[in-house]
Amino acid sequence: MGFFTLLILGLLGALIYFGVKGRIVRLREEFAEALRRAQGKRPENLPSESMTQCKTCGTYIATGQQKNCGKQGCPYT
Ligand SMILES: [Zn+2]
Structure with a gap:
């Protein structure tokens, strides 16, 4: 494996990591919003x-x- 391949793999890993992280944060926000709506x-x-x-x-x-x-x-003063 060359340096370039490792770089690409690292970038892909970072993209997947942050993508999953962002999705989890959004899910958590949606859950909190649903709770607020229910309560x-x-x-x-x-x-x-x-x-x-x-x-x-x-x-x-x-x-x-x-x-x-x-x-x-406006009728109020
Ligand atoms: Zn008014």
Whole structure:
């Protein structure tokens, strides 16, 4: 085996190593995201009845905490 062959083999090994590593990291992120999706988003976490939507900008703000969003025509000051 010549030096060039060893170099190619080394490069291939590095490519495979980092490819597998990246895939594992992505899988782990997807798993964490799925866990978050399964645990969160319960109705009691969204007090929608105490939220008011700004008619102009469409942002939901807790009732009594409305403030101007900076958009033109926003009813809150
Ligand atoms: Zn607004």
